[in-house]
Amino acid sequence: xxxYQHFEFQVLERPLSREEQEQLRGRLxxxxxxxxxxxxxxxxxxxxxxxPRRMIERYLDAHPYVTNWGTHRLMLRLPMQxxxxxxxxxxxxxxxxxxxxxRTPSVLDLTSEDEGGDWAEGADDSLTALIDVRDRTRRG
Numbered sequence: 001x002x003x004y005q006h007f008e009f010q011v012l013e014r015p016l017s018r019e020e021q022e023q024l025r026g027r028l029x030x031x032x033x034x035x036x037x038x039x040x041x042x043x044x045x046x047x048x049x050x051x052p053r054r055m056i057e058r059y060l061d062a063h064p065y066v067t068n069w070g071t072h073r074l075m076l077r078l079p080m081q082x083x084x085x086x087x088x089x090x091x092x093x094x095x096x097x098x099x100x101x102x103r104t105p106s107v108l109d110l111t112s113e114d115e116g117g118d119w120a121e122g123a124d125d126s127l128t129a130l131i132d133v134r135d136r137t138r139r140g
Contacts, residue, residue: 002044002045003045003067003068004042004043004067004068005042005043005044005047005065005067005068006040006041006043006065006066006067007032007039007040007041007042007043007048007050007052007063007065008038008039008040008063008064008065009038009040009052009055009056009060009062009063010037010038010061010062010063010131011036011037011038011059011061012037012061012062012131012134012135013061016035016036016037016059017036020059021034021036024039024055024059027049027050028048028049029041029049029050039055039060052065052073053075053109056075056077056107057102057105057107060077061077061134062074062075062076062077062131063075063076069115070112070113070114071111071112071113072111072112072114073109073110073111073112074109074110074111075107075108075109075110076107076133076137077102077105077106077107078105078106078107078108078134078137079104079105079106080101080104080105080106082106082137083106083108083137084106085099085100085101085106088106088108096110096111096112097109097110097111
């Protein structure tokens with residue numbers, strides 16, 4: 001079986017400017033589908049040049065990452081007042097749950113590793129279902 005990695009990012013608070021879209025394209029990927037509200041790329045060879053943590057901190061609001069070897073990652077950017085770091089830190093577990101503050105938002109990073117789990121090709125459309133989690137947390 002070949003390698004499969006799916007990177008997706010969504011912008012929910014405000015659209016990316018044309019300049020921001022060009023920055024993402026120039027710095028990260030010539031093959032990605034980049035719009036004012038999303039950045040999506042799938043790899044079956046090679047690897048993504050970007051750093052998802054920095055992309056969430058600077059440009060984007062939600063990021064799921066899915067691989068065929070069992071890694072699932074979800075990063076969400078939320079207003080600090082809705083996700084105080086002191087509330088999340090007691091629940092941080094090694095490489096599975098992390099949270100940090102940036103200048104204005106907080107970021108929640110959830111990772112699951114399930115090497116023995118089943119993986120269904122086409123399961124890369126999961127972000128739409130996860131946006132509701134972010135919206136509910138954002139609303140309190």
